[in-house]
Amino acid sequence: GAGVSQTPSNxxxxxxxxxxxxxxxxxxxxxLYWYRQSLGQGPEFLIYFQGTGAADDSGLPNDRFFAVRPxxxxxxxxxxxxxxxxxxxxxxxxxxxxxxxxxxxxxxxLTVT
Amino acid sequence: QQQVxxxxxxxxxxxxxxxxxxxxxxxxxxxxFPWYQQFPGKGPxxxxxxxxxxxxxxxxxxxxxxxxxxxxxxxxxxDSQPGDSATYFCAAQGGSEKLVxxxxxxxxxxx
Numbered sequence: 001g002a003g004v005s006q007t008p009s010n011x012x013x014x015x016x017x018x019x020x021x022x023x024x025x026x027x028x029x030x031x032l033y034w035y036r037q038s039l040g041q042g043p044e045f046l047i048y049f050q051g052t053g054a055a056d057d058s059g060l061p062n063d064r065f066f067a068v069r070p071x072x073x074x075x076x077x078x079x080x081x082x083x084x085x086x087x088x089x090x091x092x093x094x095x096x097x098x099x100x101x102x103x104x105x106x107x108x109x110l111t112v113t
Numbered sequence: 114q115q116q117v118x119x120x121x122x123x124x125x126x127x128x129x130x131x132x133x134x135x136x137x138x139x140x141x142x143x144x145x146f147p148w149y150q151q152f153p154g155k156g157p158x159x160x161x162x163x164x165x166x167x168x169x170x171x172x173x174x175x176x177x178x179x180x181x182x183x184x185x186x187x188x189x190x191x192d193s194q195p196g197d198s199a200t201y202f203c204a205a206q207g208g209s210e211k212l213v214x215x216x217x218x219x220x221x222x223x224x
Contacts, residue, residue, distance in 0.1 A: 036166075040217075042117075043202075045211035045212065056210060060213065100147075101162065102147075
């Protein structure tokens with residue numbers, strides 16, 4: 001079956017602009033995660049959804065970052081007033097409820113100029 | 114505070130050799146330890162995982178060794194192949210749903 005998909009694959013934006021990054025999880029996966037990966041580093045947790053609700057948003061760096069999952073499937077990560085330090089690869093992962101294996105998408109490479 | 118420490122940062126081995134990657138953790142609440150493989154421009158792919166109730170798990174050429182008392186675990190890649198050249202991440206999970214990753218190790222397997 002299809003894996004986790006993310007769009008766009010690349011996004012270049014100017015400092016101060018607003019961006020939205022989309023994640024389509026594996027069909028039937030109720031848990032969805034967002035991570036951020038800076039160059040040469042491991043992924044860092046941002047937020048975790050169980051169904052439609054954000055069960056853990058402790059990794060969001062500040063209030064410029066927000067994520068939604070209104071119907072319990074597709075999720076959108078929203079970044080307001082982007083800064084150059086937001087440049088990174090944003091990864092989405094999904095899993096079945098009660099199952100620990102997380103499956104990652106290819107990521108969206110965000111570049112803030 | 115780095116909760117999962119990974120070493121070495123890079124490794125070069127010859128085809129057919131053994132690649133060994135080590136990780137150490139501090140949080141005793143961790144109870145699930147996966148390894149991910151990442152190729153350039155791709156997302157991390159789950160390779161193999163272990164829980165603390167076993168000391169070793171083998172899947173094909175990949176083996177995880179786990180030492181609960183030392184809070185260490187390692188990945189062994191037997192008969193390394195050029196196609197194994199990638200970045201490998203150890204991770205840990207426990208007490209919450211999030212994965213905590215190490216910084217990664219870039220493996221190069223020369224033909």
